[in-house]
Amino acid sequence: xxxxTPQERKFIAIIMVVFIxxxxxxxxxxxxxxxxxxxxxxxxxxxxxxxxxxxxLQMLPGIGAKLAxxxxxxxxENGPFKKLEGLEDIDGLTKKxxxxxxxxxxx
Numbered sequence: 001x002x003x004x005t006p007q008e009r010k011f012i013a014i015i016m017v018v019f020i021x022x023x024x025x026x027x028x029x030x031x032x033x034x035x036x037x038x039x040x041x042x043x044x045x046x047x048x049x050x051x052x053x054x055x056x057l058q059m060l061p062g063i064g065a066k067l068a069x070x071x072x073x074x075x076x077e078n079g080p081f082k083k084l085e086g087l088e089d090i091d092g093l094t095k096k097x098x099x100x101x102x103x104x105x106x107x
Contacts, residue, residue: 046106049087050080060101067092081107 004012047056049071057068070090075081084102087093 046104048107049084049105050075050107060104062097062100083107 047060049057054065054068054072057063057071058065063071067090070092071087074090081087084105084107085098087101087105088095088098
C-alpha cells in the first residue's frame with residue numbers, strides 16, 4: 001500500500017489548485033470574460049484579420065462564433081481585406097463594435 005505524508009498531500013493539493021486556477025484564467029481570457037477596458041493590457045499583440053482563424057477572431061471583444069465565421073467566409077469569398085474598415089461590410093459588425101476592436105487588429 002502506498003502512503004503519503006501530510007506534507008506530500010499538502011504539496012500535491014497546492015499543485016492541483018495552481019493548475020486549476022491557471023486553467024480558469026486561460027478559459028476567462030479565451031472567452032473574453034475579462035472586461036473590455038483591460039483588453040489592451042491583456043493582449044500584447046494584434047490579430048491579423050487576413051490570416052486569423054475563427055477561434056482567434058473570437059478573442060476580440062464582441063466577436064462571437066457566428067460573427068467570426070462570417071469574417072472568415074467573407075475573406076474566402078472576397079479575398080483579403082485591403083483596409084481595416086472593410087470589416088464594416090460584414091453583416092452584424094457595427095461601427096460601434098468596430099470601434100472597440102480597431103486598436104486590436106491589423107492587416
